[in-house]
Amino acid sequence: MRAAIGLWRWRHNPLCRTTDLVEAWVALTAVLLLCLAVPLAGWAAGTSADASLQRSAQAQQRERVPTVARVVRPADTGEARPSGQRTVETSGERRLRPAVVASWTAPDGTPRTGTVTTRRELADPGDHFPLWTDRTGRAVTPPMHPETARTHALIAGLTVALLSGLLVESARRMVVHRLTRRRYARLDRAWAEVGPDWGRTGTGS
Structure with missing residues (x-):
């Protein structure tokens, strides 16, 4: 979240690394998905389940x-x-x-x-x-009562929204984990280059 908030501030920051920008964009995308796509997925799943269950309840009312x-x-x-x-x-x-x-x-x-x-x-x-x-x-x-069908549909919608949110957060954490490993790898390579001369007089001159 802090990476997404600081995205605008980092645009012209000379200390900003490419991985920092990628992490910020990933965080911002995750926030947008959690706020927009996840509720929409839950609503769509609940609406579809409700329509199907209501048809089933009406059929049972006719047949029983x-x-x-x-x-x-x-x-x-x-x-x-x-x-x-x-x-x-x-x-x-x-x-x-x-x-x-x-x-x-x-x-x-x-x-x-x-x-x-x-x-x-x-x-x-x-x-x-x-x-x-x-x-x-x-x-x-x-036969199934319409209110029971509606309750089952609500549970289905909430379940889909929860699973979608977990999927988005898991993907974000996976990307951040890979970016962190890449940073550490770059730091290790940089330290391997300057480490032997660290602290010596005239190093880099």
């Missing part, structure tokens, strides 16, 4: 139908589970949302029975609970 299911009995251990592959997460979810055999009516009016999950306080036989199905009557997860 709410109904009311009735608990027939608790699901047996060997019965097919609605969550598919068993993992630590699904095991924990089943403790909070136990699997039950329930009956409901499909959108076409036909009765259906299957294994689904519900809240523990609604897991007794005869209890009724809300259930979402697709157009064929198969139990599915509830």
